[in-house]
Amino acid sequence: MCLAIPGKIKSIDYQYGGAVRMAKVLFGGITKDASLDMVPHAQVGDYVLVHVGVAISVVDEEEAEKSFRYLQEIGELDELIDASQIDAPNPDTDR
Amino acid sequence: MKFLTEYRDPALVAQYLDEIRKTVTRPWTIMEVCGGQTHSLVKNGILNLLPEAVQMVHGPGCPVCVTPLNLIDKAVYLAEEKGVMLCSFGDMIRVPGSTKSLLEAKANGADVRILYSPLEAVRLAQENPDREVVFFAVGFETTAPANALSVLQAQRLGLTNYSILASHVLVPPAIAAVMNDDEVRIQAFLAAGHVCTIMGVGEYYALVEQYNIPIVVTGFEPVDLLHGILMTVRQLEAGKANLENQYSRVVKAEGNPDARKVIGQVFTVADREWRGIGTIPMSGWEVRPELAAFDAGKKFDVRIAKAPECADCIAGLVLKGIRKPVECSQFGKACTPENPLGAPMVSSEGACAAYYHYAEV
Numbered sequence: 001m002c003l004a005i006p007g008k009i010k011s012i013d014y015q016y017g018g019a020v021r022m023a024k025v026l027f028g029g030i031t032k033d034a035s036l037d038m039v040p041h042a043q044v045g046d047y048v049l050v051h052v053g054v055a056i057s058v059v060d061e062e063e064a065e066k067s068f069r070y071l072q073e074i075g076e077l078d079e080l081i082d083a084s085q086i087d088a089p090n091p092d093t094d095r
Numbered sequence: 096m097k098f099l100t101e102y103r104d105p106a107l108v109a110q111y112l113d114e115i116r117k118t119v120t121r122p123w124t125i126m127e128v129c130g131g132q133t134h135s136l137v138k139n140g141i142l143n144l145l146p147e148a149v150q151m152v153h154g155p156g157c158p159v160c161v162t163p164l165n166l167i168d169k170a171v172y173l174a175e176e177k178g179v180m181l182c183s184f185g186d187m188i189r190v191p192g193s194t195k196s197l198l199e200a201k202a203n204g205a206d207v208r209i210l211y212s213p214l215e216a217v218r219l220a221q222e223n224p225d226r227e228v229v230f231f232a233v234g235f236e237t238t239a240p241a242n243a244l245s246v247l248q249a250q251r252l253g254l255t256n257y258s259i260l261a262s263h264v265l266v267p268p269a270i271a272a273v274m275n276d277d278e279v280r281i282q283a284f285l286a287a288g289h290v291c292t293i294m295g296v297g298e299y300y301a302l303v304e305q306y307n308i309p310i311v312v313t314g315f316e317p318v319d320l321l322h323g324i325l326m327t328v329r330q331l332e333a334g335k336a337n338l339e340n341q342y343s344r345v346v347k348a349e350g351n352p353d354a355r356k357v358i359g360q361v362f363t364v365a366d367r368e369w370r371g372i373g374t375i376p377m378s379g380w381e382v383r384p385e386l387a388a389f390d391a392g393k394k395f396d397v398r399i400a401k402a403p404e405c406a407d408c409i410a411g412l413v414l415k416g417i418r419k420p421v422e423c424s425q426f427g428k429a430c431t432p433e434n435p436l437g438a439p440m441v442s443s444e445g446a447c448a449a450y451y452h453y454a455e456v
């Protein structure tokens with residue numbers, strides 16, 4: 001559960017009356033919501049390291065792709081898939 | 096065992112291994128603190144590739160493992176007796192308490208949810224105003240921003256039915272606790288890259304100085320780990336004790352100030368009990384007193400007796416790197432991931448479980 005997984009920001013929207021900046025982040029074929037509160041300068045198209053639904057840093061594309069491929073190869077992406085299949089509160093917006 | 100060709104960058108792996116072999120002239124003992132790194136070292140067979148002189152020992156860095164048994168019992172109690180919607184990460188839900196795990200409580204009808212993020216729990220609280228929602232918030236520094244943010248979000252939304260049961264642990268006090276043990280013979284540390292992504296590297300200078308040990312901030316992939324080990328043995332062989340950053344492509348020296356600000360708004364440093372080790376002073380974060388309404392530990396008055404840990408388990412020695420998992424008489428016999436007797440067997444990032452699953456012993 002301690003891994004941060006790199007993904008690409010697809011879109012950004014403001015929730016709760018503009019108070020919260022959320023992104024749709026693409027991890028391979030899976031899209032998940034992530035908060036951008038910790039990376040206020042991140043823009044659409046940027047790659048971010050996401051840990052349990054919060055982007056914690058911006059990384060370059062090469063680093064993101066390499067590290068994602070590694071996680072995929074060794075089967076460490078279960079937490080993304082696991083959680084989105086079991087008990088996700090909003091399955092239709094989570095995928 | 097893995098073959099070199101299976102690595103993403105076999106040439107680089109071979110090169111680092113070669114350089115490590117050429118550098119090492121005497122035996123060295125190095126601890127990696129992070130459970131993710133332990134998992135990667137064992138799963139990728141790196142321990143078998145290193146020269147015998149380089150001994151890697153595995154630290155206490157699995158937050159799921161070190162979450163006290165009593166707290167798991169409390170979470171189960173909240174779910175079963177208080178009718179709370181109890182949410183947490185998948186690994187935490189599977190850890191057995193003294194009588195059952197949250198997953199078993201769920202099977203018996205309690206409302207237990209496996210979530211990917213604490214922010215989803217806030218949404219559940221918003222959607223279910225007549226229910227109490229508790230997020231069992233475990234983790235190292237990496238996870239703290241998300242857990243803190245969930246509290247701030249709930250506060251912003253004016254929710255009175257959301258709280259967290261926090262078991263947050265910190266890496267630097269754990270390193271100090273390991274070094275303060277007279278039996279410990281560790282000569283250098285690999286520090287956890289993703290923890291430093293948040294906290295920066297500043298906290299580690301004092302440790303390097305106080306204990307005169309090299310600390311190398313390292314990533315979690317095989318090439319990163321081997322590179323970090325190489326940097327460490329180079330320092331050891333040269334008689335140096337410096338802080339170095341192997342993972343600088345991700346970890347900035349100052350970490351993430353925005354994340355630390357959010358953590359500071361919600362948490363304050365406190366003593367914390369580590370399962371298998373005991374209480375380490377100022378080694379965790381608890382919810383600030385002014386946010387007590389969001390602290391499940393204070394909100395719900397749960398007093399349950401402390402269940403004893405298994406007497407045969409040598410978790411404390413394993414978590415401090417004094418004994419290897421295989422040196423425990425229960426390993427793989429009475430104690431397995433299905434029926435763990437102690438902390439390092441409860442999650443795949445614990446040293447005992449990593450050895451059980453992947454090591455050829």
Ligand code: SF4
Pocket residue numbers: 407408409410413420423424425426427430431435436437438439440447
């Ligand atoms: S193998 Fe089991 S009993 Fe032995 S130290 Fe590890 S967790 Fe404890």
